Amino acid sequence: MxxxxxxxxxxxxxxxxxxxxxxxNSVTVYDRYDKGQATTASAGIICPWVSQRRNKKWYRLVQEGARYYPDFIQELEETTGQFTGYKRNGAICLFKDERIQQLAYERISAKQDGSPEMGDVYKLTKAEVKEMHPHLTDCYPAVFVEGGGQIRGESLLSALKEGISLHGGKWIQQAIKPEEAEGTVIYAAGAWAGEYYQTPLVRHQRAELLHLKLDDAYQSKETPVVMGLGPMYIVGTDHNQFAIGTTHEDTEDFSIAPSEENQQYLHHEAMRYFPETTIQDQFMAVGLRPFTRDSLPYIGWTADHIFSVNGLGSTGLTAGPVIGREVAAYLTDKETVLNLEDYAYL
Ligand SMILES: Cc1cc2nc3c(=O)[nH]c(=O)nc-3n(C[C@H](O)[C@H](O)[C@H](O)COP(=O)(O)OP(=O)(O)OC[C@H]3O[C@@H](n4cnc5c(N)ncnc54)[C@H](O)[C@@H]3O)c2cc1C
Known part of the structure; x- marks a missing residue:
């Protein structure tokens, strides 16, 4: 031990x-729970296969992350008795027209071979989109990815906290003085890295999501995640309630006061996707996404006894669980599935 x-x-x-x-192992977590913690603010979409990003090391990480999710969640929920909000409810990916839909269908379905966890991938007409998600606009055709899903960041953290405690670990809701740390230190401070130890350069991006409620007249069934046009996406959060986002703002500021301008922008986007119903804004969630070089997570030693993990970027909830599995295996001299040297690029 x-x-x-x-x-x-x-x-x-x-x-x-x-x-x-x-x-x-003997584990103690110190968490300051800073305002702007990315995990709690996150939309929680698990659907890496539709991204157009070409970085192979990043893709191996998020692909393995999505593959690990169902087993990881089943074990965590059974151990703790807590629901994490994980749903494999599929993803509707909208495209401007049928030509782009066809190109996207070819690009996405080509990834099925190495990723059986994607499930079926098929095209949806505008009418079929509406049938699957009755609130949604019928202006765009789509590609449906059966394996897409979502998780609630806050509930996942709560279950992990409980799991750590059930396995004999401790969770202390405060900062620690670096000199008080015992054993090997895992430094996973998100946007706040660099205060204590030398780490790879971490910058951050402020991201906002608008949580909203739709008119009750449209009683909805369970709806898939929606990957909209450009960077926009929509996730269901409760009955007739959704979150739409996101904004991307590179900043050195740690303020998380919501911006009125961004709220108006997201409300306007929501009207475009939900054109037939009244939209009631509920609140804005603001989080600070941490990024490292080339937007590739850093996972590796940064000093004697200091192991840093940071820069999970915009897919940290997808990659987080598998990073946990792999780092624990690596530190305890067990075999890893991923080659962690790919991410130790200092
Ligand atoms: C709006 C938004 C939407 C997102 N949507 C998605 C999505 O759909 N899918 C997806 O996969 N990912 C998504 N992400 C990305 C994902 O949320 C992040 O990549 C991930 O949560 C980063 O996790 P982290 O643990 O590195 O950082 P954080 O979650 O920010 O955690 C860092 C923690 O370290 C603590 N800390 C820092 N310094 C100290 C210290 N000295 N002592 C004690 N504690 C300290 C902080 O208080 C904080 O609690 C989204 C992010 C945002 C902001």
Whole structure:
């Protein structure tokens, strides 16, 4: 049994701590729960196969992340008795017209071979989109990806916290003085990295999501995730309630006061996707996404006894659980599925 101190209790730190505690190690997590913690603000979409990003190391990580999710969640929910909000409800990916829909269908379905967890992939006409998601506009054709899903960041963290405790670990809701850390330190401080230890350069991006409620007249069934045009996406959060986002703002500021301008922009976007119903704004969720070089997560030693994990970017909830599994295996000299040297690029 080895001793680990984890600094930072977002998905990166919590998942590593859970996997280390599960294998009998002594683990203590210190989390300051800063306002703007990315994990809690996140939309929680798990659908990496539709991205047009070409970075192969990133893709291997998120692909393995999506593959691991169902087993990981089943085990976590059974162990803790807590629901994480994980649903494999599919993803509707909208496109401007049928020509782009066809190109996207070819690009996305080509990934099925190496990723059986994607499930079926097929085209939807505008009318079929409306049938599957009655609130949604019928202006755009789509590609449906059966394996797409979503998770609630806050519920996932709560279950991980419980899991860590059930496996004998500790969770302390405060900062720790670096000199008090015992054993190996896992430094997973998200946007707040660099305060304590030398880490790869971490910059951050402010991202806002508008949570909204639709007119009750449209009683909806369980709806899939919607990947809209450009960077826009929509997830269901409750009965007739959705979150739409997101904004991307590079900043050095740590303020998380919602911006009125962004709220208006997102409300306007919501009217475009939900044209036939009244939209009531509920609140804005603001989070700080951490990025490292080339937007590729950094996973590796940064000093003697300091192992840093950061830069999970815009797909951290997808990659977080598998990073936890892999880092715990690596630190305890077990075989990893991914080659973690790909991410230790300092
Ligand atoms: C609006 C938004 C939407 C997103 N949507 C998606 C999505 O749909 N799908 C997806 O896969 N990903 C999504 N992401 C990305 C994902 O949320 C992040 O990549 C991920 O949560 C980052 O996790 P983290 O643990 O590195 O950082 P965080 O979750 O930010 O956690 C870092 C933690 O470290 C703590 N900390 C820092 N310094 C100290 C210290 N000295 N002592 C103690 N504690 C400390 C902080 O208080 C914080 O709690 C989204 C992000 C945002 C903001």
């Amino acid at each position: 080895s001793t680990y101190t984890v600094i930072g209790g977002g998905i990166a730190g919590a998942s590593i701590a859970y996997h280390l505690a599960k294998t009998g």
